[in-house]
Amino acid sequence: MGKRRNRPTDPRDPRLWPTRVGLALFWLIGQLPWDGLLAAGRGLGRLAWYLAPARRRVTLTNLKLCFPELSEAEREALARRVLMSTGEAILEMAGAFHNRRIDLGRRLTVSGLEHLEAARERGQGVLLLGMHFNSIDVGSRLLGKFFRFSVVYRPNDNPLLDKLISEGRGTWVNHSVDRNDLRQTVRLLRRGEVVWYAPDQDYGTRHAVFVPFFGVPAATITATSRIARMGKAAVIPCAHYRLPGGRYEIEFGAPLEDFPGDDEQADTARINRTVEHYVRKHPEQYLWVHKRFKHQPPGQPNPYR
Template identity: 70%
Template sequence: MGKRINRPSRLSDPRLYPSWLGVGLFWLVGQLPWTVLLAAGRGLGHLAWHLTKKRRHVVQTNIRFCFPELSAEEQETLARRCMVSTGEAILEMAGSFSNHRINLNNRLTINGLEHVRNAQAAGQGVLLLGMHFNSIDVGSRLLSCAFDMNAVYRPNDNLVIDRLINKGRLNYMKGIVKRTDIRHIVRLLRKGDIVWYAPDQDYGTAHAVFVPFFGVPAATITATSRIARMGKAAVIPCAHYRLPGGRYEIEFGPALEDFPSGDDKADTARVNSTIEHYVRKHPEQYLWVHKRFKHQKNGQSPYK
């Protein structure tokens, strides 16, 4: 058995003092003008490319697997752009959570909102098929410009960071739900609510199947079709992109037809294919710093 990790259980635990200091600095940085914030984020991303070798390796591995059609030089360029975009996202989060003076609504373009409205008009709850673009947290603020919504999340192990994220999101969202609380998610959908749910991370092999993502076998949870079936919900793709000049775009796709189909593996493959379609539009903005292919059938992680 592995050694049990004794994590702080109280926000006042002295071991969390450095985290509190970091949150304070995060708040201060968030007060910068938006264009300055993004420029500083790009600088942070360039710095991270040189200093965070392990994370850079994860990005390079993902890009090599998912974009084999690119030359080695093109893959390296895309990997660097991913790190720069992730740096933007970190400081973007600071501004999104802590700078309530800035009006992001006038920086936003929304396409496909009629798909959500049509489902609501039909009396259905809406399960937004979310995607881990690195603009995920400013995206949660921007989505609140269109409607009230709930978001499914995985709690952070650090209590201070978890509080920062939850408080930041709840400034704009109707509610947040732990990803393990399927019953609550289903209740919200049956009430006709909108729930954002992103199944595109590697949560292990429990309740997962191996289906292609960019042509690579990826352990993917099958809960999307199960939640949609129990919640009688329309499943609508939802992507959010960062545009030049500090502008943003949210794109909603048509509700997935004949979903769920009754075949969990086929449904999960379709979910991955749908997400891939939207990621290809702005691949540098996807969260490639995540070990998406960590679990493989042969037990060998490609990141070692």
């Protein structure tokens, strides 16, 4: 707690000067032609395999847990693709935030939009079941071509980075709602708005249950069903993928039927199965660098130690 209290909160704090330099470089990178930007990102990902051993180990651990059917060589090959895709995502974010000249809509394919439009025609709020694919920020920009929406997120501890993200998404995002502000999320849904919400990270064990994700117990927050019930919202899966040639795809799934149900744990397990379904389509683009299984049931070891 002491370290968190000592973190700078004033953007003028001299301790944030390195961040300012980094953000200036980030802006310059964002001016690169899109295909060159992605190529540079893949190069960054290749370097990360050697220069970011901690993230490499986390990725390999996640893949070993979730894809036991793969051989060690196959998992390593997939892990290398994960880091390359993550490198693409980092530089892609610079372009998504800072390069408004390129029309990304010309690179986009969309399927399932009719599910969302049908709910909106009924005047029903839509809880977009988001997923932590690493194309998350370019995906937000592409979603904004069809409708404005709000996003539930965890504010960044660094005020300059938080400002970058808020302003970078601000053109197409109505509200950035702190994930702890359940009431605001429900109010937006009751007004018939679209809210992007991703429950697929390990946020700790508070308000969470252990349900399978790729067959592994994963601490998963249970708020999805409560938000959907209180907001009277349709829950529509939303996945976004990066395709070869710098193209993109957004896939909206059919609304989850009979959701929420009477069993909160069953609802949460269903959410994880839904996310898993979309991850399997492009597993290299999922956020495997995150410690998804950091918290385990009592008596079970932390797999990252």
